[in-house]
Amino acid sequence: MTDHTRTLSLVLSLIRSGTAVTRPDLGRQTGLGRTIITQRVDHAIRVGLVAEGEPAPSTGGRPSRILRIDSGRGVVLGAVFGATHLHAAVTDLDGTVLAERRVAWDIESGPEASLATLVDVAGQLLSPELRERLWGVCVGVPGPVDFARGMPVRPPIMAGWHGFPLRDRLEAHYDVPAWVDNDANLMALGAWSRTRAAAGDNILLVKASTGIGLGLMSRGRLHRGARGAAGDLGHTIVAEESRHRCRCGKFGCLEAFAGGWALTRDARAAALEGRSPFLAERLERLERRGAPLAVTDVLDGCLAGDRVSTELVTRAGELVGGQLATLVSVFNPSTVYLAGVLAQAGDVFRDPVAEVVARRSLPLATDELVIDRVDLDRAEGVVGAATLAIDELLHPDLLDQWLRHGNPRGIRARTGDFTEPLPLDLPLAGAR
Numbered sequence: 302m303t304d305h306t307r308t309l310s311l312v313l314s315l316i317r318s319g320t321a322v323t324r325p326d327l328g329r330q331t332g333l334g335r336t337i338i339t340q341r342v343d344h345a346i347r348v349g350l351v352a353e354g355e356p357a358p359s360t361g362g363r364p365s366r367i368l369r370i371d372s373g374r375g376v377v378l379g380a381v382f383g384a385t386h387l388h389a390a391v392t393d394l395d396g397t398v399l400a401e402r403r404v405a406w407d408i409e410s411g412p413e414a415s416l417a418t419l420v421d422v423a424g425q426l427l428s429p430e431l432r433e434r435l436w437g438v439c440v441g442v443p444g445p446v447d448f449a450r451g452m453p454v455r456p457p458i459m460a461g462w463h464g465f466p467l468r469d470r471l472e473a474h475y476d477v478p479a480w481v482d483n484d485a486n487l488m489a490l491g492a493w494s495r496t497r498a499a500a501g502d503n504i505l506l507v508k509a510s511t512g513i514g515l516g517l518m519s520r521g522r523l524h525r526g527a528r529g530a531a532g533d534l535g536h537t538i539v540a541e542e543s544r545h546r547c548r549c550g551k552f553g554c555l556e557a558f559a560g561g562w563a564l565t566r567d568a569r570a571a572a573l574e575g576r577s578p579f580l581a582e583r584l585e586r587l588e589r590r591g592a593p594l595a596v597t598d599v600l601d602g603c604l605a606g607d608r609v610s611t612e613l614v615t616r617a618g619e620l621v622g623g624q625l626a627t628l629v630s631v632f633n634p635s636t637v638y639l640a641g642v643l644a645q646a647g648d649v650f651r652d653p654v655a656e657v658v659a660r661r662s663l664p665l666a667t668d669e670l671v672i673d674r675v676d677l678d679r680a681e682g683v684v685g686a687a688t689l690a691i692d693e694l695l696h697p698d699l700l701d702q703w704l705r706h707g708n709p710r711g712i713r714a715r716t717g718d719f720t721e722p723l724p725l726d727l728p729l730a731g732a733r
């Protein structure tokens with residue numbers, strides 16, 4: 302990688318995040334001389350990555366023009382598999398969603414069928430004109446991922462996915478760089494990229510859906526840990542002596558009490574034992590159609606004032622809060638985001654989480670801590686996927702490879718050791 306690409310990448314990153322949007326600002330932020338800044342900005346404009354806008358408010362002297370990423374140059378495909386759905390979106394280089402689609406999908410259908418469905422759904426979003434401008438693909442899955450190799454590793458659910466070379470398959474199909482990450486990581490990145498000014502650069506995001514995942518942004522970077530296993534909150538133990546077997550095979554995992562599948566199990570038992578007229582009526586109606594009780598039925602119960610449903614979600618919140626309290630003490634985030642289906646229960650889920658965290662963590666860690674639902678209309682996962690793809694496309698190592706071709710077609714994603722720090726302390730750009 303040349304110094305030229307390194308500084309160009311830095312300039313692009315600062316413009317993209319809005320940290321510095323004029324030539325003089327770029328000079329001040331980077332400490333680079335005027336000649337270098339002028340050369341890099343001219344280069345970025347020449348290759349069509351940056352466009353010049355209106356003059357900036359004058360501070361005396363010659364007015365400088367506002368610079369922005371030419372967001373229409375390329376598009377990226379961001380998609381996230383949940384346990385029971387697939388959400389895919391095409392965004393421009395600002396991370397603005399141009400087209401999106403959600404479909405019901407069972408991740409247990411296996412990798413080949415899932416990939417075929419993803420390609421099919423993406424095909425409906427990518428018009429020939431957008432397909433022509435596709436620059437990158439990023440896909441999230443609900444399990445541990447070896448990010449450097451782009452494949453799931455021994456996921457507790459997702460039978461048949463272990464070692465499936467998802468990134469290689471995506472790159473072979475689309476002929477652009479591709480990345481694969483854990484879904485909660487992408488949701489954390491997506492939520493942070495849209496709210497970083499308010500949320501701060503140290504955030505946790507709990508995804509409480511069928512399973513329970515965690516994404517962690519540390520100083521504005523995703524923290525994946527030594528092997529990519531960071532954030533496996535759902536399979537931390539909450540009850541040593543438990544008889545509840547988890548989907549991972551262990552006993553007493555958080556998920557086996559507070560995961561959506563566990564709530565559905567307990568809701569069904571309550572319905573059958575006559576403890577909840579609401580759930581009993583719902584179960585009967587569903588069974589006539591041959592459909593199972595779902596966690597959304599428990600949420601409906603909360604809304605309808607059903608006591609058992611409310612207790613189940615409250616208890617889940619307390620258990621999640623208990624595990625989070627330890628993390629809050631260890632990591633000291635400024636914001637904890639709640640996402641996933643359970644977060645849609647609103648305060649019924651949020652309040653017990655916040656109450657237990659406040660009770661168990663140190664005041665210094667909780668005084669200004671914000672615990673709140675992500676407010677991105679459930680798009681945080683695809684926004685995060687798109688953000689990751691754009692961050693990586695503009696990383697100096699990759700930029701160096703594709704810039705002279707004008708676009709990243711035919712280029713493969715970086716592989717290898719992602720724990721190495723970046724050559725410059727790049728403020729990894731958020732979506733805006």
Ligand SMILES: [Zn+2]
Pocket residue numbers: 457535536547548549550551554556557
């Ligand atoms: Zn488990």
